[in-house]
Amino acid sequence: DAGVIQSPRHEVTEMGQEVTLRCKPISGHNSLFWYRQTMMRGLELLIYFNNNVPIDDSGMPEDRFSAKMPNASFSTLKIQPSEPRDSAVYFCASSFGGQTMTRTTYGYTFGSGTRLTVV
Amino acid sequence: QKEVEQNSGPLSVPEGAIASLNCTYSDRGSQSFFWYRQYSGKSPELIMFIYSNGDKEDGRFTAQLNKASQYVSLLIRDSQPSDSATYLCAVQSPGGYNKLIFGAGTRLAVHP
Numbered sequence: 001d002a003g004v005i006q007s008p009r010h011e012v013t014e015m016g017q018e019v020t021l022r023c024k025p026i027s028g029h030n031s032l033f034w035y036r037q038t039m040m041r042g043l044e045l046l047i048y049f050n051n052n053v054p055i056d057d058s059g060m061p062e063d064r065f066s067a068k069m070p071n072a073s074f075s076t077l078k079i080q081p082s083e084p085r086d087s088a089v090y091f092c093a094s095s096f097g098g099q100t101m102t103r104t105t106y107g108y109t110f111g112s113g114t115r116l117t118v119v
Numbered sequence: 120q121k122e123v124e125q126n127s128g129p130l131s132v133p134e135g136a137i138a139s140l141n142c143t144y145s146d147r148g149s150q151s152f153f154w155y156r157q158y159s160g161k162s163p164e165l166i167m168f169i170y171s172n173g174d175k176e177d178g179r180f181t182a183q184l185n186k187a188s189q190y191v192s193l194l195i196r197d198s199q200p201s202d203s204a205t206y207l208c209a210v211q212s213p214g215g216y217n218k219l220i221f222g223a224g225t226r227l228a229v230h231p
Contacts, residue, residue, distance in 0.1 A: 031217055042223035043163075043207065050216050090161060097217030106217060107153050107165035107209075 004073070006092050006111035012117055021114045022075055025094030033108065034067055034077050035091040047096045049075065050097055089113045094110040122146065123210050125222035132229055138195040140225050142208030145189070151211040152184060152191045153219065156203045167193065198229045 005024040013019050027033050033048040047057040049069045055065070064083070069075040080088055091106035124143050128231040132138045142164035144152075151170045169175045169182040169191065191210075195202055205224040212218040 033218075035221075043221040045218070045220070048218060050214065055216055056218070095217050099217070105151065105168060105170070107155075107168055108163075108219060110162040110164070118208050 004074075004092055004109050004111035006090075006114050007087050008114060009112060010115045011117070013082055015083055016081045017035065017118075018078065019082045019086075019116060019118075021077040021090050021092075021116070023075045023092030023111060025075070025092070026109055027073070029094035029096060029109075030072070031095045031097035032069060032075050033093045033095070034075070036088045037091060037113075040073045046077070079116075081118075084118045087117050088115055090116050107119070121222075122157055122197075122220045123208055124178060124204075125208050125221060125225045127193060128226040129228050130225055132198050132200060132227070134200060134229055134231050136198050136229075138198045138202065138229070140193040140195075140206050140208075140227065142190055142191045142193075142210075142222055143190070144208075144210045144220075147186075147189065148213035150213065151165060152182070153209040154180075154193045155207040155209060155221075156204045157224065162183045163207055169188075175206055180208035195227075198231050199221070203227055203229050 007022045016024045031050050034046040036041050039045045046059045047067045067077045092111045093111045095108045096106045120130040122145050156166050157163045167182040168182045175182045179196045183192045205226045207224045208222040209219040
């Protein structure tokens, strides 16, 4: 298995531009998570999907952020317009999960991340 | 109070020693606990999980869980310089869906 695939690996953009990050989860995983990591705030959960449905987007910082999962093999995280404070590493992770899963032995598999720099 | 707390470190240990990494969590309903290792510039990788009180061993790693004290730890025996990384504690949120809450991580430095 190729693992969780994210693209691009690096993105440098100017303030005000639209940025789209992409993620392909591991085949068969039904849960997908978007995280942002900075030195100051660590790993923050932005949004997660279960069976392609957004379950909790309370971590999305502002309306400038949006995420979609049109099918089981693809998800996007979009920032429009981008700001310098959005600079971070954005990770996508996938796993198994479900509403009744109160105890899990399934950890996450993370993608390699997208390092976003907004200048 | 943060949901998952870790000492940021750095924790410095000599090669061959035991490194002890600690984590506390706030939600008593949490059932599953994970340890991830993250090398600088890389993504987190899963190294251990535990959900029963007590110890769980895997090679040089031992995870310890005490639900009454809301405490989970990771011991690394015979520490090697290649173990130098940030170790992230993750706790499953009781709300289902396999949602994990991560601590800020402890940076471990193993010196020869």
